[in-house]
Structure formats: C-alpha cells, structure tokens
Amino acid sequence: MKKIGLLSFPRYYNYGTFLQLYAMETTIEKLGYACEIIDYDRDNNNESTKKPVDSSYLDLIKKMLSIRQLSTLKSRLDNRIFERKMRKLSQERTSLYDLFLSNHFKLGSVRYSQYKELEQTPPQCDAFVVGSDQVWHPLGHFKDPSYFLKFAPKDQRIAYAPSLGVSEIPEQARDWMKEQILDIPFLSVREMEGATEIKALTGRTAKVVLDPTLLLDIKEWDGISVVSDVISKPYLLCYILESDSYIRELAQEIASSLNLTIVVLPVNKHDVMDTNPDVIKAYNTGPAEFVGLFKNASFVCTDSFHGTVFSIIYNCPFFTFKRHNNPTQAALHSRMNTILNITGLTDRVLYKGKDLPVNATTVDFSYANKQIAIEKEKSLLFLSESLNSASS
Numbered sequence: 001m002k003k004i005g006l007l008s009f010p011r012y013y014n015y016g017t018f019l020q021l022y023a024m025e026t027t028i029e030k031l032g033y034a035c036e037i038i039d040y041d042r043d044n045n046n047e048s049t050k051k052p053v054d055s056s057y058l059d060l061i062k063k064m065l066s067i068r069q070l071s072t073l074k075s076r077l078d079n080r081i082f083e084r085k086m087r088k089l090s091q092e093r094t095s096l097y098d099l100f101l102s103n104h105f106k107l108g109s110v111r112y113s114q115y116k117e118l119e120q121t122p123p124q125c126d127a128f129v130v131g132s133d134q135v136w137h138p139l140g141h142f143k144d145p146s147y148f149l150k151f152a153p154k155d156q157r158i159a160y161a162p163s164l165g166v167s168e169i170p171e172q173a174r175d176w177m178k179e180q181i182l183d184i185p186f187l188s189v190r191e192m193e194g195a196t197e198i199k200a201l202t203g204r205t206a207k208v209v210l211d212p213t214l215l216l217d218i219k220e221w222d223g224i225s226v227v228s229d230v231i232s233k234p235y236l237l238c239y240i241l242e243s244d245s246y247i248r249e250l251a252q253e254i255a256s257s258l259n260l261t262i263v264v265l266p267v268n269k270h271d272v273m274d275t276n277p278d279v280i281k282a283y284n285t286g287p288a289e290f291v292g293l294f295k296n297a298s299f300v301c302t303d304s305f306h307g308t309v310f311s312i313i314y315n316c317p318f319f320t321f322k323r324h325n326n327p328t329q330a331a332l333h334s335r336m337n338t339i340l341n342i343t344g345l346t347d348r349v350l351y352k353g354k355d356l357p358v359n360a361t362t363v364d365f366s367y368a369n370k371q372i373a374i375e376k377e378k379s380l381l382f383l384s385e386s387l388n389s390a391s392s
C-alpha cells in the first residue's frame with residue numbers, strides 16, 4: 001500500500017485544526033492509501049515539554065497582558081482572575097486534545113521542529129499533501145517552505161484546501177509565496193478569494209475544494225463524537241471567538257423565543273468570566289466533545305468558520321456573525337463566503353444593524369445538502385486523481 005505524508009498542524013490545539021486534520025487523514029485512507037501525519041511542530045523546537053493549548057486562549061491572554069494594560073486595581077484583579085481561569089481551562093482541555101491525538105492521529109515516528117530537519121531526513125512517503133487550515137497564511141508562516149512541501153520531490157506535492165487566511169497577500173510576501181506556489185503541481189485552495197489571489201499572483205488556476213470536514217458524512221462524525229451527559233435539555237449552542245455583545249444579546253433573544261437553554265463553549269473573556277446561572281458552560285470540551293455539542297444542538301450562534309461548517313453538517317439552524325470588536329477579524333470574514341455561497345445560506349449571516357430574516361429560526365437545508373454532495377464529489381475527484389498521479 002502506498003503511503004501519503006500529510007502536513008498540517010498536528011500539535012496546534014484548536015478545534016477546527018484537529019477536526020480538519022482527522023477528516024483529511026480519514027479521507028486519504030478511504031481512497032486506499034496509508035496516511036502518515038508528519039509530526040512537524042516548529043513552535044516546540046524539541047526543547048520544551050510544555051504542552052500547547054488552544055490558540056484562542058493564548059491569544060486572549062496575550063491581548064489582556066500586553067495590549068490592554070489595565071489602569072485600575074479592579075481591572076488588574078479581574079485580569080488576573082481571568083488568566084488563572086484560562087490557564088486551568090487550557091490544562092483541562094489539553095488533556096482531551098492529547099487523548100484525541102493519541103486515539104486518532106497516525107503520527108510519524110520522527111518529530112521535526114524546523115525545515116532543515118525535514119529537508120535532511122524527509123519522511124519516506126510516495127506522495128505528500130499539505131492542508132487544510134491556514135497553512136498558507138502569509139503572516140503566520142511566511143518564509144517557512146515546509147508548508148509548501150519544499151522538502152519533497154516536486155512531482156509528489158499536493159495542496160488540498162489550504163487557506164491563505166487573508167483576502168489579499170501582503171506586498172512583502174508576494175514574491176516569495178509566488179515562487180513556492182509555482183512549484184506545487186497539484187494545486188487547490190479552500191476559498192474562492194484565495195483562488196482569485198493566487199491567479200493574480202501566479203497566473204495559475206487553483207481548484208476550489210471543500211474543507212476536509214465536509215468530506216466525511218454524519219455517521220462518520222457521529223462515530224467519534226462524545227456527547228455531554230450534563231446537558232439534558234434542548235439547547236442553543238454559542239461558540240463565539242470574539243466578545244461582541246450584540247451576538248450574545250441576539251442569542252438570548254433566539255433562545256427565549258424557542259424555549260432553549262443556552263450552552264456556551266467558553267473561549268473569550270466574557271464567556272469565561274460570566275456568572276449567569278442560567279447558562280451552561282461546556283468547559284471540558286475537546287475535539288470529540290466539540291462534535292457532540294453540534295450534533296445535539298437545536299440552534300447555533302457562532303462567528304467561527306468550523307462552527308458554521310458543523311452546523312451545516314448536522315443541518316442545525318444557525319446564524320454566523322461578523323465580528324466587530326476585532327476589526328482585523330471582521331475583515332477576514334471572507335473565509336465564510338465560499339461555503340455560504342456554495343450552500344445558498346448567505347442569509348444566515350448577521351451583523352450589527354441587520355434585521356433578523358423572516359422565519360429566522362428555521363432553515364431549509366435541502367439545497368445546501370445537494371450542493372455539498374456535488375462539491376464533495378468534485379473535491380474527492382481532485383484529491384483521488386492528484387494522489388494517483390503524485391504517487392506513481
């Protein structure tokens with residue numbers, strides 16, 4: 001059996017990152033190949049035993065400590081309490097990520113921490129896939145050729161659904177990224193905006209394919225999901241990465257109209273510090289528990305790409321919110337556009353000043369399911385043909 005090396009972020013403890021990697025690994029195996037996840041962890045450098053934690057927590061802590069220098073004693077104390085809660089929460093969730101990694105990821109035997117190690121002793125595989133997730137973010141991975149598979153023979157390189165994470169590549173990264181992308185013979189991306197930008201940059205046409213999570217069906221996701229035994233009532237799930245108050249207010253309005261309990265997956269300061277006794281906090285949530293939360297939700301409010309995707313997978317009525325408290329993140333909402341346009345669900349986007357649509361709490365997923373099936377077939381065909389050619 002031919003073996004495929006898969007490069008993404010196997011030690012980046014984030015829900016979407018882990019679930020897309022699991023889906024990519026599973027899909028490659030379903031196509032008849034062995035799959036080895038390349039254990040590339042450049043942030044570790046093999047020097048520290050400190051476990052990584054969900055990036056959203058670290059980013060929030062950094063913001064609180066370095067950007068929002070609080071001037072009053074009350075706010076300083078509030079910040080310290082938040083930091084302690086986040087550290088404890090991160091430790092608890094890290095153990096669930098560790099368990100998921102151990103149970104589901106087939107990591108290679110060598111752990112790499114820098115490109116030169118991959119170049120000197122590359123994994124022994126018949127072809128290589130990079131993706132999905134924001135592996136081509138020009139700010140996060142600029143000048144790291146690992147994520148463009150430079151360590152592999154050129155004719156064995158496949159890009160499946162990498163995301164640029166931005167709508168426009170910064171000027172200082174354009175020449176370097178152009179050189180990298182031109183050396184990948186089997187080229188696809190996750191977003192239409194990314195394909196447009198690559199076309200302008202290189203003259204090449206990158207095929208737009210589905211995020212790997214959409215390549216698995218509901219039964220396959222059910223098979224790894226872990227359902228909470230502490231949530232007994234029908235609920236509205238809030239998975240909000242930014243602390244925009246208007247999202248929370250609308251979620252409360254929708255939950256009240258549908259007689260639903262609110263369950264929050266806390267990842268931002270407001271949700272971590274909130275003491276509302278009527279809100280259930282899903283603290284102990286790893287990747288498998290994340291799937292379980294969406295599986296059983298009656299409604300979802302989210303500003304997350306994979307929160308949107310899993311709502312669609314489970315045909316759960318949802319709203320996707322544009323972020324406003326973080327202007328940079330608000331500008332990056334383009335990553336949602338492709339999947340919402342494909343599924344005909346652009347009316348599920350809400351933002352400040354937009355009225356709730358008619359029949360706001362019901363969604364007809366029939367067209368979305370049909371379109372996902374069509375795009376899934378196209379995406380699998382691209383991947384299958386690419387693997388066959390690259391491994392020959």
